Amino acid sequence: MTADQNKLAAALLPQFVSIIGADHVLNDPADVWPYGYDNSRKHTQPEIVTLPSSHAQVRDIVQLCFEDNLPLVPRGRGTGTTGASVPVKRGVVLSFERMTQFIKIDVNNRVAVVEPGITNQAVQDKIGEAGFFWPPDPTSAAFSTIGGNLACNSAGPRAIKYGTPRENVLGLRAITGKGEEIRTGVYTTKGVVGYDLTRLILGSEGTLAVITEATLKMTPLPQSKRTLQAVYKNIGSAAEAVSSIMAQPVIPYTLEFIDGQAIEMIRKHSSADLPVNAGALLIIEVDGQEACLEDAAQAICDAATNTGLLELKTATTQVEIAALWSTRKALSPALRNVAPNKINEDVVVPVSNIPALIEGLEKLSRKHDIKIVNFGHAGNGNIHTNLLIDSTDPEQVTRSQLCLDDVFSLVLNLNGTLSGEHGVGMEKRNYIDREIDPVTLNLMKEIKTLFDPHNILNPDKMFPDSL
Amino acid sequence: MTADQNKLAAALLPQFVSIIGADHVLNDPADVWPYGYDNSRKHTQPEIVTLPSSHAQVRDIVQLCFEDNLPLVPRGRGTGTTGASVPVKRGVVLSFERMTQFIKIDVNNRVAVVEPGITNQAVQDKIGEAGFFWPPDPTSAAFSTIGGNLACNSAGPRAIKYGTPRENVLGLRAITGKGEEIRTGVYTTKGVVGYDLTRLILGSEGTLAVITEATLKMTPLPQSKRTLQAVYKNIGSAAEAVSSIMAQPVIPYTLEFIDGQAIEMIRKHSSADLPVNAGALLIIEVDGQEACLEDAAQAICDAATNTGLLELKTATTQVEIAALWSTRKALSPALRNVAPNKINEDVVVPVSNIPALIEGLEKLSRKHDIKIVNFGHAGNGNIHTNLLIDSTDPEQVTRSQLCLDDVFSLVLNLNGTLSGEHGVGMEKRNYIDREIDPVTLNLMKEIKTLFDPHNILNPDKMFPDSL
Numbered sequence: 001m002t003a004d005q006n007k008l009a010a011a012l013l014p015q016f017v018s019i020i021g022a023d024h025v026l027n028d029p030a031d032v033w034p035y036g037y038d039n040s041r042k043h044t045q046p047e048i049v050t051l052p053s054s055h056a057q058v059r060d061i062v063q064l065c066f067e068d069n070l071p072l073v074p075r076g077r078g079t080g081t082t083g084a085s086v087p088v089k090r091g092v093v094l095s096f097e098r099m100t101q102f103i104k105i106d107v108n109n110r111v112a113v114v115e116p117g118i119t120n121q122a123v124q125d126k127i128g129e130a131g132f133f134w135p136p137d138p139t140s141a142a143f144s145t146i147g148g149n150l151a152c153n154s155a156g157p158r159a160i161k162y163g164t165p166r167e168n169v170l171g172l173r174a175i176t177g178k179g180e181e182i183r184t185g186v187y188t189t190k191g192v193v194g195y196d197l198t199r200l201i202l203g204s205e206g207t208l209a210v211i212t213e214a215t216l217k218m219t220p221l222p223q224s225k226r227t228l229q230a231v232y233k234n235i236g237s238a239a240e241a242v243s244s245i246m247a248q249p250v251i252p253y254t255l256e257f258i259d260g261q262a263i264e265m266i267r268k269h270s271s272a273d274l275p276v277n278a279g280a281l282l283i284i285e286v287d288g289q290e291a292c293l294e295d296a297a298q299a300i301c302d303a304a305t306n307t308g309l310l311e312l313k314t315a316t317t318q319v320e321i322a323a324l325w326s327t328r329k330a331l332s333p334a335l336r337n338v339a340p341n342k343i344n345e346d347v348v349v350p351v352s353n354i355p356a357l358i359e360g361l362e363k364l365s366r367k368h369d370i371k372i373v374n375f376g377h378a379g380n381g382n383i384h385t386n387l388l389i390d391s392t393d394p395e396q397v398t399r400s401q402l403c404l405d406d407v408f409s410l411v412l413n414l415n416g417t418l419s420g421e422h423g424v425g426m427e428k429r430n431y432i433d434r435e436i437d438p439v440t441l442n443l444m445k446e447i448k449t450l451f452d453p454h455n456i457l458n459p460d461k462m463f464p465d466s467l
Numbered sequence: 468m469t470a471d472q473n474k475l476a477a478a479l480l481p482q483f484v485s486i487i488g489a490d491h492v493l494n495d496p497a498d499v500w501p502y503g504y505d506n507s508r509k510h511t512q513p514e515i516v517t518l519p520s521s522h523a524q525v526r527d528i529v530q531l532c533f534e535d536n537l538p539l540v541p542r543g544r545g546t547g548t549t550g551a552s553v554p555v556k557r558g559v560v561l562s563f564e565r566m567t568q569f570i571k572i573d574v575n576n577r578v579a580v581v582e583p584g585i586t587n588q589a590v591q592d593k594i595g596e597a598g599f600f601w602p603p604d605p606t607s608a609a610f611s612t613i614g615g616n617l618a619c620n621s622a623g624p625r626a627i628k629y630g631t632p633r634e635n636v637l638g639l640r641a642i643t644g645k646g647e648e649i650r651t652g653v654y655t656t657k658g659v660v661g662y663d664l665t666r667l668i669l670g671s672e673g674t675l676a677v678i679t680e681a682t683l684k685m686t687p688l689p690q691s692k693r694t695l696q697a698v699y700k701n702i703g704s705a706a707e708a709v710s711s712i713m714a715q716p717v718i719p720y721t722l723e724f725i726d727g728q729a730i731e732m733i734r735k736h737s738s739a740d741l742p743v744n745a746g747a748l749l750i751i752e753v754d755g756q757e758a759c760l761e762d763a764a765q766a767i768c769d770a771a772t773n774t775g776l777l778e779l780k781t782a783t784t785q786v787e788i789a790a791l792w793s794t795r796k797a798l799s800p801a802l803r804n805v806a807p808n809k810i811n812e813d814v815v816v817p818v819s820n821i822p823a824l825i826e827g828l829e830k831l832s833r834k835h836d837i838k839i840v841n842f843g844h845a846g847n848g849n850i851h852t853n854l855l856i857d858s859t860d861p862e863q864v865t866r867s868q869l870c871l872d873d874v875f876s877l878v879l880n881l882n883g884t885l886s887g888e889h890g891v892g893m894e895k896r897n898y899i900d901r902e903i904d905p906v907t908l909n910l911m912k913e914i915k916t917l918f919d920p921h922n923i924l925n926p927d928k929m930f931p932d933s934l
Contacts (some may be wrong), residue, residue: 108710108819109848131714153659164657166666167634182907188815188846190631190887192620192670193895194903194929196909199633199666203659220716243575247598250756289766290743292759348655352575380657382574420657424647428660436661440649441915444662450913456886462661 009047009070009091016050016092019060020132024051024098031277035075035093039140040083040427041341046073046093053098055173055181055212062210063179065092065456072456074206076117076148079140081344082425084152084205088460094210098148110185110218114148116211133219134449135162138421147211152423153203157254160379161287162219162419163313166199168238173213174201187215196464200447200452205423208451222253222287226297226434227315229324230282230304231275235259235306238280239355242378244303246351250296255379256283259358262331262373269337270330274364275310282378283328331375339371341391342398344384345407349416351381360410361385368403408434424462433464441467474559476514476537483517483559486527489520491565502542502560506607507550507894509747509806513540513560517684520565521885522640522648522679529677530646531610532559532923536868539923541673541858543584543615546607549892551619551672555927561677563614569593577685578637578654583614590683594752596786599685602629605888607738619890620670627846628691628754629686631888633666637775640680654682667914672890675918689754692720693764694782696791697749697771704775705747706822708910709768709845712751717763722846726825729840730796736804737797742777749845750795778909798842803933810867811851812874816847816883827877828852835870837863849887875901891929900931908934 016025026032026049035042039120052058063073071091078085087093096117103113107130114123120141123134136149137156144154152174155164162168171185185191185198201209232238238257245255258266258281266272274281282304286296297314304312314319335342349357358374365372387403389396406417408431418428418435433441445467449455483492493499493516504510519525532539538558545552553608554560563584570580574597582591587608590601603616604623611621617639618871622631629635638652652658652665668676699705705724712722725733725748733739741748749771753763764781771779782788802809825841830841843851855871856863875885875898885895900908912934916922 025760063918064473106817107714107817109817110713111817122870153663154656159657163634166663168629176906176910179661181904182589182910183904184883184907186815186819187882188848188887190622190815190844190849190885191884192890193677193899194891194908195908195914196620196633196666196669199663199909202663204662208662220714220718222716246577247574247687249598249689251687258701287758288755289762291762292756295756295758348653348657350573350576350578350654352573377657379653382657413653417653417655417658417660419659420655421659423659424661432660437648437650438641439647439663440651440664443643443649444664446917447662447914450917 008068011015012064012068013048015064016048016061019064020050020052020057024053026392027314035095036087038078038080038083038085040086040425042083042086042426044086044088044090047089047090049093049095051095051098058094058210058212059179061094062175062177066177066179069454070456071459073211073458074147074151077143079144080148080152080425081422082427084425084458084461088426096145101204105130106232107347110215112218114146114214114216116214118146118147120144120146120149128221131221133221134216135168135219136165141267146214150202150211150214151204151206153266155421157256157377160255160377161251161253165202168217169198169202169214170217171215172198172201172211174209174211176209177368177457182209185215189217195428199370203423204252205425205462207448208457210457222292223334224293225285225287226293227324228284228297228300229313229327230284230309231278231311232278232280233308234308235358236355237306238282240306241282241304242347243352245300248299248303248378249251250286250299252284252285252300252379254283254285257376257378257383258328258331258460259374261371263376265334265338265373266327266330269334272327272330274327278310281327282323329439332341335373335386335388339388339390341389343387343389343404345404345419346376346382346384346422347407347411348380348382349411349414351378352379353414353416354383355380356414357383357410361407364403364406364410368399370400370403380420381416426461429462432466475535478762479531479535479537480515482531482590483515483528486531487517487519487524488904491520501541502562503554504714505545505550505552506548507553507892509550509553509840509893510771511553511555511652513554514557516560516562518562520564522542525561525677525679526642526646528561529642529644533644533921536921538926539922540925541614541618541677543612544610546611547892548889549894550926551892551928552891553893554891572597572812579683579685581613581683583680583681584612587611587613587616594685595688598688601683602687603632603684607803613838616791617669617678617681618671618673622844622888624723624844627844628718628720629720632669635670635684636665636681637684638682639665639668639678640664641676641678643676644924646919650677652682653687656684670890672892672929674915675924677924681781691757691760692752692790693760694791695751695764695768696780696794697751698777698778700744700777701746702825704773705749706769707773708749709821710819712767713846715766715770717753717766718847719751719767720754721750721752722844723795724843724845724850725795725798726841728838729842732801732805732840733794733797736801737741739794739797740820741794745777748794802840802853802855806855806857808856810854810856810871812871813843813849813851813887813889814874814878814883814885815847815849815887816878816881821845821848821850823881824850824862824877828874831870831873831877837864837867837870847887848883893928896929899929
């Protein structure tokens with residue numbers, strides 16, 4: 001945004017106030033400051049923050065920005081890790097913190113209609129009372145909003161069995177970059193009338209339209225769950241177990257993976273009790289009817305057993321489950337201890353390529369002299385690759401950039417994708433053309449222009465500088 | 468297509484021959500005739516039929532049509548019911564009958580990469596050998612192609628548990644209306660880099676791009692299945708049972724519904740043994756591990772039991788299962804006996820609105836003096852509504868059109884959609900704007916123009932005349 005545009009934004013303050021009232025517009029630098037960052041730790045201070053409380057107000061705000069070419073960044077709670085909600089061109093932030101209503105919970109049709117500012121956890125709590133859950137479960141669920149989850153197509157461990165937002169949203173109400181209302185999708189679990197704009201908008205990171213209402217597909221809570229922990233000599237045997245588990249009919253609802261480096265860190269920074277020669281670890285959970293969980297757990301145990309298996313524990317009580325998860329939960333604090341500014345990527349490779357990925361990452365770790373710790377959602381091949389660096393050391397930062405470049409090449413060579421759930425935002429926009437060919441990328445950019453001809457919605461995101 | 472364009476198509480014959488060879492181009496009227504119809508029983512004879520055998524040939528054909536503005540209709544096996552593959556402007560048909568290769572079956576990653584001309588059944592047979600299935604199962608599965616299934620987002624009974632193509636396709640290779648190759652999606656079960664063009668193309672009925680390769684997500688075959696038949700006094704109690712079944716955690720993999728009119732027909736035209744006062748019937752199937760099927764069937768029985776239940780049978784042997792399905796299978800021949808040219812719509816309403824839908828249809832049946840028979844995929848609220856008319860009687864045809872109009876109003880008033888799996892094609896193009904608002908529909912049309920600026924791909928389909 002040019003200085004002139006920011007001046008214009010300031011000049012338009014009365015108009016924003018007339019749309020949503022003075023209490024719902026912020027422009028004091030101290031007030032707008034917190035709306036300039038996200039969990040990428042990048043920050044740009046917006047000129048104006050708007051806090052609408054209705055669909056109509058959102059529409060009017062977008063219309064005003066469209067007419068005056070003001071950059072507009074929709075915002076949930078800023079838990080994203082790619083800078084997708086940082087207002088890099090300053091301008092206007094549209095925060096959904098006052099749009100947190102349940103519009104409808106329709107138990108008979110397994111549908112919840114919600115405003116985008118509500119947190120994922122609030123939805124789980126509310127629909128949980130009726131015996132349902134909404135499958136997407138990013139780690140940030142307690143804080144992140146449904147709108148943010150949808151904008152980024154955020155998933156989490158349960159995606160392996162229950163899918164991502166794309167498999168769990170029926171329809172949207174949204175405002176395009178022209179300030180026009182659209183309704184996409186249906187209220188039913190089937191519908192083939194017209195093009196699927198719902199999924200086009202899901203994962204588009206606020207660059208196509210501003211979601212004002214979402215029709216979510218609810219899933220009945222399973223009767224029961226069982227948690228298993230399998231420890232392996234090495235990554236190869238753990239990966240072999242992942243493939244075996246994924247080739248039999250009992251689909252776990254989580255299948256989490258922790259590599260040898262991560263186990264070493266856990267051992268150093270927590271009291272978790274793990275075999276000395278542990279080279280990799282899987283945490284596997286199955287859910288379903290109580291009557292068949294024993295059998296389901298047995299099927300998983302059979303598939304998880306190979307010559308590299310060192311230890312296999314099944315938890316049945318809450319205390320035992322907590323004990324198994326304590327290992328996984330020890331990981332984040334341990335990593336934060338060592339490298340507060342670690343680089344956390346969320347690459348994906350086909351499940352059978354996990355061993356090649358980890359082997360490749362070990363080589364890159366040695367080549368660039370950077371410690372790399374891997375864990376993640378193995379059932380989807382979605383590995384969180386953590387480069388532990390001291391970001392105050394410019395030389396380490398430079399090395400980490402070269403290393404990251406190599407990591408992405410490795411992932412693409414293994415038929416993978418650069419992001420499974422974090423998205424592109426600012427962080428990966430200049431890498432996207434390594435994954436997507438020019439014709440396809442150009443078509444995406446043309447779609448962007450169609451929805452948002454003045455390029456006001458979350459500008460300078462997703463697409464490379466060159467486009 | 469104008470007469471000039473058809474002359475041009477004829478004049479370009481040598482160029483098509485040079486792309487794919489004389490054996491792969493048809494232009495004799497007797498040869499091209501069968502490529503002019505689909506199961507809508509509509510027919511327009513194309514000028515030229517091309518039978519490419521590779522992605523590159525498809526690209527060259529589309530490029531030639533793009534350069535010369537020739538209408539091009541991609542075609543599977545013509546099993547669609549909406550006229551979506553009828554070449555209404557004549558021009559060129561691109562039949563995928565010679566593109567039937569399995570490019571890859573990757574058991575470790577649960578992925579099958581196939582050419583679009585392969586039939587659904589051939590995929591099921593082939594991946595079945597490895598212990599997998601592909602969930603979409605339209606009734607036409609034995610004949611219809613994967614390309615056709617994807618173009619129409621065709622589903623079937625199993626969608627209730629396993630979803631439609633949108634939930635079971637990872638990526639596509641395709642040629643846009645400009646003759647340019649694009650690759651969409653990923654090879655993994657997660658991926659959030661760029662916009663979701665895969666789902667945009669699925670269900671677009673060949674109007675955006677021609678699919679040349681599809682990456683399908685395979686699902687492991689369940690260990691075991693159980694089939695139940697529940698007979699009810701009336702539609703209200705059957706619908707109540709559907710809601711109860713859908714509100715508990717055991718999700719059946721089929722939940723089929725047959726109304727009183729349909730039962731009456733079955734009784735007249737088959738030897739099926741049904742209680743005299745049967746007013747509605749459900750066929751319900753559960754699958755999973757053998758160890759828990761007893762329990763799963765019990766959960767379904769509990770949910771299916773209400774004061775209107777007349778009879779509940781569970782089949783365990785193949786013979787018993789066949790006996791239960793004989794009722795459902797008696798329906799199609801019975802309907803064909805009565806009305807060979809019946810109108811078969813596939814409307815969808817929220818599950819809880821099924822009773823209101825059936826009640827409304829009964830009223831419309833009386834109002835327009837047309838017998839209406841309903842059956843379908845109750846778990847998705849997807850009801851096949853059959854208007855039994857004698858299409859040789861112009862007066863009945865007129866009445867049926869008025870009735871259809873009222874049916875669509877009823878469905879939309881019940882928060883439903885005009886089609887759950889058949890699509891729009893020619894049949895519903897002039898109704899689409901009753902479901903989709905002008906702004907959203909216009910955006911879809913602009914997307915069409917972006918992908919296909921010369922409007923060569925399946926022209927005069929999906930969008931109303933007025934657009």
